[in-house]
Amino acid sequence: MIGRPDSSNGGWRSLTPDITPLLDIIFIVLVFLLLTANIPLQSLEVDLPDTDSQALTSVQDSESMTINMLADTPAWALDGEQYDNWDQFKVILESQISQLKDTDLVLASDKDVTVDSMLKLLAFLQEHQIAATQILMEDSQ
Template sequence: MIGRPESGHSSWRTLTPDITPLLDIIFIVLVFLLLTANIPLQSLEVDLPKTDSEALGAMVETKTMTINMLAGSPAWALDGQEYADWQQFKPILVEHIDALKETDLVLASDKDVTVDSMLKLLAFLQEHKITATQILMDDE
């Protein structure tokens, strides 16, 4: 019969394999499989236009009005139509108030325009409850 030597336990330990690295690898693979096995694939449905004309039609439908604040005279412009001063320009804005509320409003200002002009226009827009505006700024 084969037996182990009685002299010491150190030689017995050298005969058995060390499975600690194998267990580490098994646990790492097990954790990886558990984390990746049940992840549901999420998708986002996108409705693409079937033709180019549909895409262009959607872009053309949005109307914009532009109010320009200019340095010097004329000082104001609405969609390219110029006005000399605020007293001349304000009645025109009042006439177009419904159109200003329905369209996208773009404010474009010259860099040399005074703050007073901007405040007059913003106060007018606030008074008439026009909130959705875009302000164009020039990069320097």
Template structure:
């Protein structure tokens, strides 16, 4: 049988460290890194308009219904026709529910409109299962 030759200084071999546990840990970490490095990243591609005019032309090309939230009085508008308060505006929306479901809906709000008006309108749209396809916003500049 082939054996390891005994060194001349038998005390010298006891001073060399055993690196077997270190190699085991290195291989475990290496396998872990190799297995986790190949996880595919999931992404969602979104086509954003390159210019404001491109987005505006897309809205103008399609037949759409526009609901405006205005600051002050009158507070609401549907296709340019203005209404003073929600009690006047809600019956008009109820009469247009079928049209609102079938066409593209655009919500346009003044930046000084309070959030409760927008929430009231969104709650109405959700109650009647109407999808808002465009929400116009102003840049924060």
């Protein structure tokens, strides 16, 4: 016959479940969520044209400067002059900021260039208030 355990030897505790492992898991998940929830996201605002006709304009002006982003070394080029790394290229861009603001700027990128390279360049242009840029695209045929 099933009877009630004797309360004098602590037998009633054997009938209750042990929730210590459950509490451990809950606290681990809680700490994980608290640590990952406050990661600040960095964003770069880019204005894109509203219609396709605005986007597909050809470069006709000879007074434009071209910045090339290449997948291999050298990774950067300004009007055909190539540079190996970003720090070297950034110094050249800073020395020509007034020219970059006065002329049309064309960005030409290899299709295998990483997004990091493009974001470095766009962040530099935004930092120096250079807004008039065109991104060179290959005609889809």
